[in-house]
Amino acid sequence: MKRFLFLLAAVCSFGASSGQTPAKTDPAVLKQFMDMRFGMFIHWGPVALRGTEIGWSRGNQVETADYDNLYREFNPVLFNADEWVKIAKDAGMKYLTITARHHDGFCLWPSAFTEYDIASTPYKKDIVGALAKACRQQGIKFCIYYTILDWHHPDYPIHSPKTKVIDPKSDMKAYVAFMKNQLKELITNYDPYMLWFDGQWEQPWTDEMGRDLYAYLKQLKPSVITNNRLGKEMSGMEVKQIDASRIVGDYDTPEQVVGKMNMETPWESCFTICTQWAWKPNDKMKSLETCLDIISRTAGGNGNLLLNVGPMADGRIEARQAGRLREIGGWLRQNGQAVYGTLGGPWKPVDQYAATRKGDKIYLHVLKPVGNTLSLKALPGRQIRKAALIGGAEVKVETAGEEIRVYLPASAPASPYVIELTLDGNAEQLPVL
Structure with a gap:
């Protein structure tokens, strides 16, 4: 049949x-x-x-x-x-x-x-x-x-x-x-x-x-x-x-x-x-x-x-x-x-970190850091107003010329963990760096 x-x-x-x-x-x-x-x-x-x-x-x-x-x-x-x-x-x-x-x-x-x-x-x-x-x-x-x-x-x-x-x-x-x-x-x-x-x-x-x-x-x-x-x-x-x-x-x-x-x-x-x-x-x-x-x-x-x-x-x-x-x-x-509803970037993923973004936020996923700092390319036309672990303590961030330096907290959770960066403008409009 x-x-x-x-x-x-x-x-x-x-x-x-x-x-x-x-x-x-x-x-x-x-x-x-x-x-x-x-x-x-x-x-x-x-x-x-x-x-x-x-x-x-x-x-x-x-x-x-x-x-x-x-x-x-x-x-x-x-x-x-x-x-x-x-x-x-x-x-x-x-x-x-x-x-x-x-x-x-x-x-x-x-x-x-x-x-x-x-x-x-x-x-x-x-x-x-x-x-x-x-x-x-x-x-x-x-x-x-x-x-x-x-x-x-x-x-x-x-x-x-x-x-x-x-x-x-x-x-x-x-x-x-x-x-x-x-x-x-x-x-x-x-x-x-x-x-x-x-x-x-x-x-x-x-x-x-x-x-x-x-x-x-x-x-x-x-x-x-x-x-x-x-x-x-x-x-x-x-x-x-x-x-x-x-x-x-x-x-x-x-x-x-x-x-x-x-x-x-x-x-x-x-x-x-x-x-x-x-x-x-x-x-x-x-x-x-x-x-x-x-x-x-x-x-x-x-x-x-x-x-x-x-x-x-x-x-x-x-x-x-x-x-x-x-x-x-x-x-x-x-x-x-x-993760959900985000765009990738603006920084390309590498072994040490990945990044996602939404609105005025960049989410820095700390994967396999070497040492206690991460060095990132500066964000064109944007400044970081605040940095903190998701649901946790603030994180020290410095911008000098073409580099952003993120100081990883000594008491951070096991990797991977996420640092939320709040910008002074839209993160989704940034180019891939």
Whole structure:
């Protein structure tokens, strides 16, 4: 029955956006997204039963036939969408992005266009739907990850992460129609705030296909935000300035690195809280200091952070990961004014510090200071009227010529901590220094 529905819908939907130039996402919508600064990424699926990496371990650590049949025993009876969303909210996260479909092709929602989905597992319940509802109830923006490639689908030309061999029996036209059908299903049923794409780097996918799909999505929901992994132009695992005119989508996506400071093109770095995206037993977890350092340097570069957790096979987010997120939330409850709704700068992030700004305030994030002072470039046309730890004692600051010297308090909290500088004018209008 599902195959019949797919064929019928494919005839109706394929090429629906051909030749059309969609309007870009409203800048006000993108500003709202960037003001949130911090979100939760979740990589999860039947692969959690093996503790290997999602998608990439198929045919590597886990034999393909075994991997493709893990869904038959996937029964996460301890999954609780409300608990997941509360963990995100308590961490200070403002949006949540779930891997509805990763490169292995398995779907965490009951799709009308495939049998390889949550409805075919012993669990059967709609994971995506439950998270969408919980996010709405708790005031978290709900977002969906959906991959371009699918090594499991017969119509996608490449069937393994280890090979670039093109299957002559594949049908890319039918596959794109399948994607459009599923994306329409996701938008219609769950109304995502943002769609996070991935997997566009393989040869069968082209920028032209990406532009066509972007136009199709804008027909379905004009306000939906998409990342730039509909096209080939992206930072990926490099710290580089990309050509914004070549982006297919709305914002750039550095991966496992803090992006390059950019006041023009929106960007969001994604990081794992451990080393692997999907759950792995005893996986090494990042320290609180490292997580906070990433948050400060990301906001200081004018970007967002999407921090990933990998839930266990039974449906729980590991207690130690949840504990680390609560610690991050505690820091943000005290220092959130230096993160949410700010601009990066005016000083570029370095190892010792990062800076954010809002109104007449500059927030100096002290990261790894060397000695008891920080030397900064002077602020053109602005003077510092007051300097103090957020919620704490005043800090001595001197300006001499082209240099500002900040004397760090001997009794300062553990790094990172934030010094609030109040100026005699607007900080947001300052150039990047």
